[in-house]
Amino acid sequence: MTELTRRTAAELAEALASGETTSVELTQSHLDRIADVDAAVHAFLHVDAEGALAAARASDERRASGPPASTLDGVPIAVKDVLATRGLPTTCGSRILEGWVPPYDATVVARLRAAGLPILGKTNMDEFAMGSSTEHSAYGPTHNPWDLDRIPGGSGGGSAAAVAAFEAPLAMGTDTGGSIRQPAAVTGTVGAKPTYGGVSRYGLVALANSLDQAGPVTRTVLDAALLHEVVGGHDLMDSTSIDQPLPAVVAAARQGATGDLSGMRIGVVTELTGEGYQPGVQQRFDESVQLLVDAGAEVVEVSCPTFVHALATYYLILPAEASSNLARFDAMRYGLRVLPEGIEAPSAEDVMRASRDRGFGDEVKRRIILGTYALSSGYYDAYYGQAQKVRTLVSRDFAAAFERVDVLLSPTAPTTAFRLGEKLDDPVAMYLNDLATIPANLAGVPGISVPSGLADEDGLPTGVQVLAPAMADDRVYRVGAALETLLTRRWGGPLLARAPELAPALRGASA
Amino acid sequence: MPEITRAEVAHLADLARIDLSDTELDHLAPQLVVILEAIASINDVAADDVPPTSHPLPLTNVFRADVVRPSLTAQEALSGAPVEPEQQRFSVPRILGEEA
Numbered sequence: 001m002t003e004l005t006r007r008t009a010a011e012l013a014e015a016l017a018s019g020e021t022t023s024v025e026l027t028q029s030h031l032d033r034i035a036d037v038d039a040a041v042h043a044f045l046h047v048d049a050e051g052a053l054a055a056a057r058a059s060d061e062r063r064a065s066g067p068p069a070s071t072l073d074g075v076p077i078a079v080k081d082v083l084a085t086r087g088l089p090t091t092c093g094s095r096i097l098e099g100w101v102p103p104y105d106a107t108v109v110a111r112l113r114a115a116g117l118p119i120l121g122k123t124n125m126d127e128f129a130m131g132s133s134t135e136h137s138a139y140g141p142t143h144n145p146w147d148l149d150r151i152p153g154g155s156g157g158g159s160a161a162a163v164a165a166f167e168a169p170l171a172m173g174t175d176t177g178g179s180i181r182q183p184a185a186v187t188g189t190v191g192a193k194p195t196y197g198g199v200s201r202y203g204l205v206a207l208a209n210s211l212d213q214a215g216p217v218t219r220t221v222l223d224a225a226l227l228h229e230v231v232g233g234h235d236l237m238d239s240t241s242i243d244q245p246l247p248a249v250v251a252a253a254r255q256g257a258t259g260d261l262s263g264m265r266i267g268v269v270t271e272l273t274g275e276g277y278q279p280g281v282q283q284r285f286d287e288s289v290q291l292l293v294d295a296g297a298e299v300v301e302v303s304c305p306t307f308v309h310a311l312a313t314y315y316l317i318l319p320a321e322a323s324s325n326l327a328r329f330d331a332m333r334y335g336l337r338v339l340p341e342g343i344e345a346p347s348a349e350d351v352m353r354a355s356r357d358r359g360f361g362d363e364v365k366r367r368i369i370l371g372t373y374a375l376s377s378g379y380y381d382a383y384y385g386q387a388q389k390v391r392t393l394v395s396r397d398f399a400a401a402f403e404r405v406d407v408l409l410s411p412t413a414p415t416t417a418f419r420l421g422e423k424l425d426d427p428v429a430m431y432l433n434d435l436a437t438i439p440a441n442l443a444g445v446p447g448i449s450v451p452s453g454l455a456d457e458d459g460l461p462t463g464v465q466v467l468a469p470a471m472a473d474d475r476v477y478r479v480g481a482a483l484e485t486l487l488t489r490r491w492g493g494p495l496l497a498r499a500p501e502l503a504p505a506l507r508g509a510s511a
Numbered sequence: 512m513p514e515i516t517r518a519e520v521a522h523l524a525d526l527a528r529i530d531l532s533d534t535e536l537d538h539l540a541p542q543l544v545v546i547l548e549a550i551a552s553i554n555d556v557a558a559d560d561v562p563p564t565s566h567p568l569p570l571t572n573v574f575r576a577d578v579v580r581p582s583l584t585a586q587e588a589l590s591g592a593p594v595e596p597e598q599q600r601f602s603v604p605r606i607l608g609e610e611a
Binding site: 100101102103104195196197210211236239240242306309311312313315316323327330331332333334335336337340345346347348349350351352353354356357360362365366368369370372373376382383385386387388389390391392393395427428431441442443444445470 | 566
């Protein structure tokens with residue numbers, strides 16, 4: 001029997017359906033794995049063994065007495081700490097929310113519970129999802145399971161590391177500028193950002209409303225599609241939620257897994273390759289493109305000239321929206337309240353200033369100040385207004401490209417995982433990690449990152465990103481699954497099988 | 512592209528209601544200059560006639576039926592209060608200046 005934690009979610013769902021295992025058994029296997037390796041990986045900020053096992057028991061009882069609540073009923077999951085979980089701490093990786101227990105569930109979380117997925121715990125992230133390395137978490141960084149001295153990407157490094165280290169078969173992430181896809185690329189896992197509005201944002205603590213999107217973090221494309229189907233679709237609680245049926249993502253993933261891409265037109269984005277991309281990343285990307293050609297796809301190069309301005313646009317729009325959103329942390333109704341020193345009978349405003357200084361980390365302060373600047377009178381037109389116009393141009397580039405091709409392709413991240421600490425105090429170098437992922441957020445289109453191999457120079461994972469028009473999420477799953485099938489065949493097994501074994505921590509042995 | 516001075520950063524921090532220490536100001540101000548230089552490139556990109564995008568997908572106002580739905584109880588809404596609520600209300604520091 002293959003160890004349960006090594007199997008895909010789809011395989012686990014089958015094992016549950018056939019009665020080979022129980023949800024309690026596989027939830028416990030993952031909790032044991034967390035106990036073994038998470039001291040080294042630090043993917044989790046909070047583990048809820050009791051709650052997960054209770055949900056697992058309920059799932060087993062359900063199966064024993066009738067039909068399961070969903071395909072994934074009983075398959076455990078880890079949830080990024082930016083999604084509100086009733087009764088479970090939700091900190092967003094920030095001191096300002098330390099110990100906060102939401103009185104409600106995010107819609108995504110409510111759907112996971114209704115579908116019977118036991119929630120193992122909450123995963124680490126850059127504070128309020130601001131970052132590309134999880135080093136901006138107030139609770140310490142997550143370590144990349146491929147090399148514990150390196151970053152797991154960000155902001156959702158905890159979710160990506162949890163699935164890469166076999167601590168969870170599935171995880172939820174959120175992607176504002178690449179926070180699902182970039183961690184997937186640097187940890188050798190799969191991450192999908194749905195069409196903006198495809199998955200409810202209700203209960204997702206907002207970073208930038210017009211960019212944020214929750215989505216699946218998994219080890220295979222099919223697993224991502226299965227999870228997408230559970231959490232996606234219209235929600236009355238989110239006014240930006242799309243009131244249309246979800247694209248048939250699971251069917252598309254299964255179709256793609258045949259490895260046949262006849263008739264598919266694929267565009268390689270000129271502006272997202274070449275200069276600035278690590279040689280090993282580029283090499284694996286070029287090989288992936290060739291495999292797609294061999295699979296029957298028609299591949300052409302497509303230019304999206306304004307993509308070179310996407311990064312700058314993003315770093316105006318995001319801080320502007322974030323500085324407004326984070327104004328809610330005022331120390332009055334929830335979260336940290338700090339009384340300023342040396343002030344007798346401080347006012348609410350004094351308390352707010354002191355609390356925000358203590359509660360927010362460096363990167364959050366940087367972005368709040370930047371956003372406040374971009375929105376201040378005199379600069380609004382030059383910065384924020386201009387950025388909104390360039391956003392229009394980025395969308396037009398996508399629209400023009402999708403008249404010629406069905407999907408666009410690029411490397412997901414320009415480099416493999418860098419060392420912890422390497423870019424921590426160099427914001428611009430850190431921001432460059434999101435170069436290729438940001439355009440999709442600006443235009444609201446869906447994307448997926450799938451592993452493309454290991455870079456020759458450092459032996460670390462690289463990723464390929466597939467982008468499609470809004471509401472054509474099925475295409476990214478089809479092409480992603482085809483690429484996964486072709487590459488896995490070539491490697492003789494999944495890429496993660498090549499990751500180093502993590503030494504289990506001593507557990508329960510000493511007195 | 513205007514330079515951003517340390518004094519301006521202090522003013523922005525004030526607007527954003529964050530008490531930044533002198534050390535933090537020394538650290539942040541030069542970093543913001545570098546970030547602004549990096550994003551200055553967009554200034555000449557879009558022509559005047561390009562409409563701004565505030566939201567990736569076109570949406571009109573979204574309404575719901577005016578019916579009562581389940582919501583938080585007062586106790587739940589107050590459950591995260593940083594100090595003990597009083598009479599089912601959040602307890603906050605004084606909100607007015609002393610010499611009004």
